[in-house]
Amino acid sequence: MAWDTEGTRRRLKEAATVEFAQYGPDGTTMTRIAERAGINKERLYKYFGDKESLFESVLRDELEKLAAAVTPPADGLKDIGEFAGRTFDYHAAHPELARLLLWEGLAGGPPADEANRTEHYRRKVRAFAAAQRDGALTDDLDPAYLAFLVIGLAAWWHAAPQLTRMLSGLDPDDPDERTRRRAFVVRAAERLALPYREA
Amino acid sequence: MAWDTEGTRRRLKEAATVEFAQYGPDGTTMTRIAERAGINKERLYKYFGDKESLFESVLRDELEKLAAAVTPPADGLKDIGEFAGRTFDYHAAHPELARLLLWEGLAGGPPADEANRTEHYRRKVRAFAAAQRDGALTDDLDPAYLAFLVIGLAAWWHAAPQLTRMLSGLDPDDPDERTRRRAFVVRAAERLALPYREA
DNA sequence: GGTAACTACAACGTTGCCGTTGGATTAGAG
DNA sequence: CTCTAATCCAACGGCAACGTTGTAGTTACC
Incomplete structure (x- = not known):
């Protein structure tokens, strides 16, 4: 072979992605990652260094996947609902990212990867601000907070799964739900x- | 004495509250809790059992404090903005709770304490639903989701502090911010x- | 004064994880 | 065929954490 x-x-x-998402940096063991992969533990250290570096590497990858999958809408955010919906879809399909x-x-x-991420978010904020100037979005709210909140709309479900279960009593994995x-x-x-639209 | x-x-x-909020159940050590309290570790076990029981006990207490401090408005939620604001204030003043x-x-x-919490949330949802029937709140949105989101509005900042910093570049502890x-x-x-109001 | 409960202190056994190492196998490249 | 590189295997040293225990001192209460 x-x-x-x-x-x-x-x-x-x-x-590593699965384990870190499930158990977090502290709860994850390098041995279990290697076992899950069916590869000797020693390879982990040769390839990725220590546990912290591995975690950062995993997170960086997942963020890149998100950025590649959920591109901002070309029409200047006037369809912000769908943009939020698509972000939600991504997180629903890849719950690891939110947990990481x-x-x-x-x-x-x-x-991890702070410089790139900051630049990425700043671009988003500028897009929101531009859409506000065009009248596509309300200028009633700070664009940075607004962007932050739209992300939260998609991710909050995963942040507090206990709350969703206690509030609704429904199974998050049910397709209808x-x-x-x-x-x-x-x-x-x-x-x-x-x-605001006319009522 | x-x-x-x-x-x-x-x-x-x-x-324990401080340590658990800071380092999480895995990252916290019983020894450090005892040291911080200036009390022998052995007391911890006599009083609270093992680490998991202690965590649950801590969380239960903090939730009770929140429920006692942020009472739902008597006027049927038509002032939902202030209600959200007061919830935000509480979380800003007690960031441990969100982290826990x-x-x-x-x-x-x-x-932890699932039965009581579920009942507490169900009451909240009923209050939202009643306010919708009265016309104080929009009936455009599911009351359970709406309640969930209002909680998220107050807590999301603490869930993703990296994002807020990267998005706004501002210090969360600054009073103006x-x-x-x-x-x-x-x-x-x-x-x-x-x-919706008339524009 | 005596007894029972509370606390301090220190050390313990056990377990598990991190990160490393030395040597044995296996596969490809010249 | 030989040399190099990737992989496996097993074990290691070091350390830190959990939860317990035994002993001694302290306070309340009868």
């Missing part, structure tokens, strides 16, 4: 961000 | 939940 170092690397990182972000936030250290949540996210984003 | 078993208990729990809730959510086990955030929360809640 041929050497497949890229495959080895990929399998390790996939396993929450672990990172709770850990409290400096964010997911559809309802998505519709809510879309409408909430519209109510928040669109200029 | 007189025995002060209640004081000992309280000091231990306060120390996030740790709990990420851990994934069954929520806090005032702005509060105003945003109030307006966002109103835009979300109040019936």
Whole structure:
């Protein structure tokens, strides 16, 4: 069988993603990551260094995937509901990302890949501000906070799964429930961000 | 000096609250809790059992404090903006609670004190539904989701502190920044939940 | 004064994880 | 075939955490 170092690397990182998302940086063990990947633990250290570096590497990858999958709408955010809906879809399909972000936030250290991410968010804020100037979005709210909140609309469900269960009593994995949540996210984003319409 | 078993208990729990909020259930050590409280570790086990029980006890207490401090408005939620604002104030003044809730959510086990909390939330949802029937709130949105989102409005800042820093570049502890955030929360809640007004 | 409860202190056994190492296998490249 | 590089395997040292225990001192209460 041929050497497949890229495959080895990929399998390790996939396993690390699952484990980190599930158990967090503290609760995850390097041994279990290696076992899940079916690869010797020693490979982890050769490829990724220590646990912290591995976590950052995992998070960076997942953020890149999100950015690639959920492109901002070309029409200047006037369809902000759908944009929020698509962000929600991504998080629903990839719940690991939200969890990784929450672990990172709770850990409290400096964010991984901070420079790139900051630039990415600043671009988003500028797009929101531009849409406000065009009248596509309400100028009643600060664009940075608005962008922050739209992200929250999509991710908050994963941040407090206990609350959703206690509040609604419904299974988050039920397809109907997911559809309802998505519709809510879309409408909430519209109510928040669109200029008031005539009643 | 007189025995002060209640004081000992309280000091231990306060120390545990700080440590758990900061480092999470995994990152917290019983030894450090005892050191912070200035009380021998062995007392922890006599009073609270193992680490998991202590965490649940801490969380239960903090939730009770929130419920006692932020009472639902008597006027049937037509002033939902202020209600959201007061919830925000509480979380801003007691950031431990949000962090404890996030740790709990990420851990994934069954929520501490589930029965009481479920009942508490169900009451909230009924209040929202009643306000919708009265026309004080829009009936465009599911009351459970709406309640969930209003909580999120107040807590999301603490869930993703990296994002707020990268998006706005501002210090969350700056008083002016806090005032702005509060105003945003109030307006966002109103835009979300109040019936459309004539433009 | 004697007894029971509370507390302090220190050390313990056990367990588990991190990150490393040395050597044995396996596969490709010249 | 030989040399190099990737992988596996097993074990290691070091450390820190959990939860317990035994002993000694302190306070309340009868």
